[in-house]
Each structure stands twice: as C-alpha cells, then as structure tokens.
Amino acid sequence: MNQIYLVSISAMGGIGIFFGVLLAYSSKKFAVEKDERIEKIEEILPGANCGACGHPGCTSYSEAIVNQAESIQLCTVGGAKTATKIGDIMGVLIDESLITKVACVKCQGGFNCLDSFEYKGVEDCHTASLMYRGQKSCKYGCLGLKSCMKICPFNAITMNQFGVAQIDIDRCNGCELCIRECPKGIIEMVPNDKSVHVICKNKETAKTVKPKCKVGCIGCKLCERVCEQKAIEVKDNLAKINYNLCTGCNACVIKCPVKAINTKTE
Amino acid sequence: MLKDLLLIFIGAVLVNNFVLSRFLGVCPFLGVSKKVHVAFSMGIATTFVMTLSAAATWLIQTFILDPFGLGRFLQYVSFVLVIASLVQMIELFIKKTSKDLYHSLGIFLPLITTNCAILGLALLSVNKTYNLAQSLVFGLGAGIGFTLAIVIMAGIREEIDSADIPEGLKGAGITLLTAGILSIAFLGFSGLISM
Numbered sequence: 001m002n003q004i005y006l007v008s009i010s011a012m013g014g015i016g017i018f019f020g021v022l023l024a025y026s027s028k029k030f031a032v033e034k035d036e037r038i039e040k041i042e043e044i045l046p047g048a049n050c051g052a053c054g055h056p057g058c059t060s061y062s063e064a065i066v067n068q069a070e071s072i073q074l075c076t077v078g079g080a081k082t083a084t085k086i087g088d089i090m091g092v093l094i095d096e097s098l099i100t101k102v103a104c105v106k107c108q109g110g111f112n113c114l115d116s117f118e119y120k121g122v123e124d125c126h127t128a129s130l131m132y133r134g135q136k137s138c139k140y141g142c143l144g145l146k147s148c149m150k151i152c153p154f155n156a157i158t159m160n161q162f163g164v165a166q167i168d169i170d171r172c173n174g175c176e177l178c179i180r181e182c183p184k185g186i187i188e189m190v191p192n193d194k195s196v197h198v199i200c201k202n203k204e205t206a207k208t209v210k211p212k213c214k215v216g217c218i219g220c221k222l223c224e225r226v227c228e229q230k231a232i233e234v235k236d237n238l239a240k241i242n243y244n245l246c247t248g249c250n251a252c253v254i255k256c257p258v259k260a261i262n263t264k265t266e
Numbered sequence: 267m268l269k270d271l272l273l274i275f276i277g278a279v280l281v282n283n284f285v286l287s288r289f290l291g292v293c294p295f296l297g298v299s300k301k302v303h304v305a306f307s308m309g310i311a312t313t314f315v316m317t318l319s320a321a322a323t324w325l326i327q328t329f330i331l332d333p334f335g336l337g338r339f340l341q342y343v344s345f346v347l348v349i350a351s352l353v354q355m356i357e358l359f360i361k362k363t364s365k366d367l368y369h370s371l372g373i374f375l376p377l378i379t380t381n382c383a384i385l386g387l388a389l390l391s392v393n394k395t396y397n398l399a400q401s402l403v404f405g406l407g408a409g410i411g412f413t414l415a416i417v418i419m420a421g422i423r424e425e426i427d428s429a430d431i432p433e434g435l436k437g438a439g440i441t442l443l444t445a446g447i448l449s450i451a452f453l454g455f456s457g458l459i460s461m
Contacts, residue, residue, distance in 0.1 A: 007334045015330065015344055019351035026355050030362035 110162030278407030291383030313409025320405025
C-alpha cells in the first residue's frame with residue numbers, strides 16, 4: 001500500500017518538475033524583449049481593469065501607450081497624478097488643465113420633493129422608472145432606490161438623510177459607472193477642485209417646479225446677476241455653472257432662494 | 267489502417283462533433299461566437315492545442331500512468347497538469363516565433379487551458395485505447411469539428427444580429443435556441459459511420 005503512495009507521488013512530482021523545468025527553460029529561451037516602459041506604466045496604473053480608458057485592462061492600455069502612442073490621459077481612475085507619472089516615463093508633458101473629475105448627483109429632492117404615488121416594488125431605479133418614470137413627481141428627481149449605490153465598485157455612494165444618493169468625493173475614482181447606471185441621467189462628472197454646483201437638473205418653469213419640490217431650481221436668474229465672474233448662465237429654466245470661470249466665492253450659494261446651488265460638502 | 271484513421275477523423279468532425287454531439291467546450295462555443303473571424307481564430311487555437319495535447323497525454327498515459335498502474339486515479343490530475351503546461355509553452359513559443367499569430371490568438375490561447383473539450387478529448391482517447399497516430403488524428407478531427415461548429419454558429423449569430431427577435435429571446439435566449447437547432451442538425455450525421 002505504501003508503495004502506491006510513493007509511486008504516485010513520484011510520478012506526479014516527476015511530471016510536475018519536468019514541465020516546470022521545461023517551462024522555466026523555454027521562458028528564458030523564448031523570452032521576448034518587452035519594452036520595459038510597459039511594465040513601469042503598468043505598475044503606475046491602478047490595476048482595477050475597469051475599462052474606462054477604452055482598453056480591456058490596464059496591461060493593454062500600457063501597451064497601447066508605448067506601442068501605439070495612445071493618449072496618456074485616458075485613465076480616469078488614476079487621474080492627473082497617474083497621467084503625470086506616465087508622462088515622466090514617456091517623456092510627454094501632460095495638459096496642465098487636466099483635473100480629476102468626480103461624480104455628482106444633481107438632485108437634492110428626496111423628502112423635499114413630493115411623490116406622485118407610493119412605490120412598493122423591487123428596490124431598483126430601473127424597475128421603478130418603468131412605471132410613469134418613477135414615484136417622484138419631478139421627472140429629473142433621484143428615486144433613491146440605490147441602483148447607483150449597488151454598482152459603485154468603490155463604495156463611494158451612500159444615501160443621505162433626504163433619501164438621495166450622495167457621492168463621497170474622497171472615494172470616487174471617476175469611473176463613470178454610476179452615470180451609465182442612473183436611469184434618470186442625473187449623475188454628472190464635475191471637476192474635483194470646484195465646490196459649488198447647481199444640484200438640480202429640472203428644466204421646467206418655476207410654476208411647475210415650486211409646488212413639487214422645495215429645492216428645485218426655478219430659473220429665477222438671481223445667481224446669474226450676483227455672480228461677479230459671469231460664470232453662471234440660466235438656460236432652459238436651469239442654472240449652469242461654467243467651471244472655468246467659477247472662483248468658488250459662494251455668492252450664488254448665499255443668494256439662491258431655493259438652495260439649489262450648493263457646495264458639495266453639505 | 268488508413269481507413270481506420272479516416273473513420274476516426276470523420277467521426278470526430280461530424281458524427282460525434284465535440285460541441286454539438288458530445289456537448290463539450292460549450293462555454294467558448296457560446297462565448298466567442300459573436301464574430302466569424304474571432305471564432306475562427308479560437309477554433310484554430312483549439313485545434314492546435316487539441317492535437318498537441320492528444321499526443322502529450324497519450325505519452326503520459328502509455329509511459330507513466332499505465333506501467334505503474336496509476337491510470338485510475340491520477341489521470342485527471344496529470345492530464346490537467348500536462349495540458350496547462352503545454353498551453354503555456356505553446357504560448358511562449360508562438361510569442362517568440364510569430365507575433366502576428368500571437369496577436370490573432372490573443373487571450374484565447376490561455377483560455378483554452380480550462381476548456382473541457384481538451385480534457386474530454388484526452389480522457390476519451392484513453393478510453394478508446396487509441397494508439398499514438400489514432401490519438402493525433404482524433405485530436406485533429408475534434409479540433410476541426412470544434413472550429414466548424416463555432417464558425418457556423420458565429421455566422422448564424424452575425425445574421426441574427428440584424429434580425430427582428432422577440433424582446434424576451436434577445437441575447438442568450440436566441441443563442442441557446444440556435445445552438446440547440448444546430449445540434450439537432452448535426453444529429454443527421456449519426457449513423458454515417460458506426461463508432
């Protein structure tokens with residue numbers, strides 16, 4: 001009985017060692033000289049293989065950078081830091097204006113916004129939005145059913161006290177998965193270094209918005225007038241901030257009568 | 267002798283097609299059959315590995331497992347080991363010798379390591395007590411059969427893409443139906459030769 005153990009162990013071990021040695025030998029023998037920059041870039045990249053750059057993974061992206069002169073700024077997860085480091089390796093200067101972008105839920109509705117009916121169904125925004133565009137009376141409103149929260153690979157999305165999705169900007173890596181997930185299309189990418197945002201997407205007139213939602217933009221243009229930089233423009237009854245001009249002076253935040261313009265930290 | 271080999275070949279390609287009659291390697295058959303040229307690359311890669319692994323496993327079986335009486339319980343483990351190492355080595359070899367072939371096979375080559383059709387082939391040819399030549403032909407036939415099936419499937423799926431499919435059947439549903447019908451079609455070859 002002992003013999004069969006010995007024989008099988010030595011047989012398997014023998015086969016294993018034989019192939020191991022053969023593989024080790026052939027990996028030396030058939031070694032292809034790989035551009036060492038590819039490995040260096042791969043180390044810098046986050047390694048999440050999220051595919052946001054349009055390549056299947058971090059390895060193929062780093063290959064594309066070296067071999068096909070692909071842009072070095074495609075990695076949204078790594079952002080400017082990664083792009084700068086890759087730029088050092090490749091000897092390319094990156095566009096200084098490149099700043100990381102993070103997701104921002106453009107709605108403060110939740111309990112501030114009336115429901116048009118009671119939704120008792122699967123906890124999923126897509127399902128809910130099939131039914132009369134969801135239970136919120138505002139068609140631009142966050143349904144608060146956590147679809148984005150479930151898809152976020154970095155656990156950056158939570159539900160705030162109003163029942164609206166909120167993004168933790170320290171955790172957000174800008175992979176844009178939630179933007180694709182949201183059936184309402186109310187999540188947007190915003191520059192990370194700007195704190196003032198119009199947190200509403202409603203393009204309806206004040207008369208329609210006011211009865212439904214306490215915090216919806218009514219297009220009153222007070223912010224447009226108060227902004228010294230002329231960074232805010234009201235178009236289609238909705239204020240829009242030009243982030244290139246915004247200095248973050250908070251004048252509009254103070255002025256806004258419905259508090260639809262707000263700083264992200266609040 | 268030659269007639270024997272021809273029968274094994276036809277048997278593996280048509281009558282007992284690995285995918286459509288034995289239902290082995292269904293995963294890549296469904297997964298990589300969206301485009302004809304990709305499916306063809308996958309088929310070629312599989313044929314390549316199948317032929318070589320048929321020979322390698324035959325050698326292992328005849329010279330190591332059979333003499334020591336280990337066939338019964340070490341077969342699976344040792345075959346998996348051999349196939350995996352073989353695929354690794356082929357990958358290294360192709361990478362060095364032909365960059366174009368390496369790129370066209372791409373990710374499929376390492377994926378083949380875990381393809382059950384390869385292990386199935388090795389175990390089947392042991393069961394049938396084939397000799398080396400027969401195993402090689404069996405492997406080649408099985409590979410070509412796989413290529414045939416996956417290319418036909420990819421061709422049909424390319425057409426299906428532009429067809430008007432009922433909402434509920436879109437995607438996996440219609441693909442599985444197609445595979446089933448294709449499998450029934452290949453049933454027509456049974457009885458062509460007796461295996």
